[in-house]
Amino acid sequence: MPEPLTGRCLCGAVTFEIDRLSEGPVACHCRECQRQSGSAFWTAVTAAREAVRIAGERLGWVRLTQNAWRGFCRDCGGYLFWQPVQGDTLDIAAGAIDGIDGMKIEAHIFTAEARLPLPEDGAPRFPHGRKGID
Numbered sequence: 001m002p003e004p005l006t007g008r009c010l011c012g013a014v015t016f017e018i019d020r021l022s023e024g025p026v027a028c029h030c031r032e033c034q035r036q037s038g039s040a041f042w043t044a045v046t047a048a049r050e051a052v053r054i055a056g057e058r059l060g061w062v063r064l065t066q067n068a069w070r071g072f073c074r075d076c077g078g079y080l081f082w083q084p085v086q087g088d089t090l091d092i093a094a095g096a097i098d099g100i101d102g103m104k105i106e107a108h109i110f111t112a113e114a115r116l117p118l119p120e121d122g123a124p125r126f127p128h129g130r131k132g133i134d
C-alpha cells in the first residue's frame with residue numbers, strides 16, 4: 001500500500017493525505033453510520049489525527065451525536081471523516097481514498113444493528129464495538 005494515501009470527496013473540493021494507517025478498513029453497521037452514509041454500512045480506515053492532512057475550505061464539521069464530529073464537503077455532501085470528541089484518532093471514509101483498491105475489510109462492527117445481509121468476506125464480526133468501549 002503506497003503511503004501517504006491520498007483521497008478526496010466526489011467534487012474534489014476537499015482533499016486529504018494519510019501518512020500511515022493505524023487500522024485498515026472496518027465496516028460499521030450501526031444505525032448512525034447507516035443514516036449518515038445513506039448506505040447499509042459505512043467503511044472507514046483509522047489513523048492518528050496528526051497523520052492526516054486535510055485541505056479544502058468547503059470542509060464542514062457537524063456534531064450530531066455526543067461522541068463525535070463528522071466532517072463533510074459543503075459542496076457535494078460527501079461524508080468523509082468521523083472524529084471522536086475524546087481521543088486523537090480520525091476515521092476516514094474508505095470509499096474516498098484513491099489507493100483503497102485491493103484492501104480487505106478487517107472487521108464488521110455493530111452487526112447487531114445491521115438491517116441488510118452482511119457480505120460473506122470472512123472478516124470477523126462483532127455485535128458491538130471491537131473493544132467493548134465504542
Ligand SMILES: [Zn+2]
Nearest residue numbers: 009011073076
Ligand atoms: Zn465535495
Ligand SMILES: [Zn+2]
Nearest residue numbers: 028029030033
Ligand atoms: Zn457506526
